[in-house]
Amino acid sequence: MIRDFPEPDLFTLNCPTQQILDVIADKWSVIVLYCLAYRSRRYNDIQRRIEGISQKVLTQTLRKLEKHGLVERKVLSQMPLSVEYSLTSLGETLIEPLLGLASWTRQHFSEVVISRNHYDQQNLG
Template identity: 55%
Template sequence: MVSHQENSVCDANCPSRQVLDLIADKWTAIIIYRLAKGTKRYSELQREIGGISQKMLTQTLRNLERDGIVSRKVYPVVPPMVEYSLTALGTTLTEPLSTLCRWAENYLPEVEAARSRYDGGDR
């Protein structure tokens, strides 16, 4: 549901900054990018997301679950099996965050070249 209230991330007191903090996090973007392809088990996410620690994956998934972005389903088997999927709210983030992830992949060479010029003193 979209609110008609005047929220502004530019306002230091606006709670929308907390939401922006959530979705602007790199691990959140990558997790949503992976879950956009379908339901995943915890171990699948950990394998697919290079460089994320178990602690960071767990913490990010808990935050996303708390905020209604991700749903967690536990199966009563031994050993326990847990699956994560996007909620309806989480699905609304797939397009913008997937676009952002693809932008990062596509424009990496230009960003690296700019960094190299900057670091080389070509300012």
């Protein structure tokens, strides 16, 4: 059980876990990592596959993931500019934890929905 392990010091700004979670734990980073988990993709392909992401947010997310060594950007041609993104070997190490999160989501989504609806009903007025 998790309580058998020492509590990590996640509450300080210099905590490595907090710093990494800041990079990978936002909504769009997780979705972009999933999108690249199975194969390399061109920018437009990523944007088409991820509903609701703006061009600006996608660009910022890809740059952040590239900066931290999780995604690789490869220029395929200059005219017209064609760029492909893929996970680095470090980025690939996140696939298993992300699949675990996806599995947890499938198992518990209905419980979360029930709790959310119950909360909303209790706090409507």
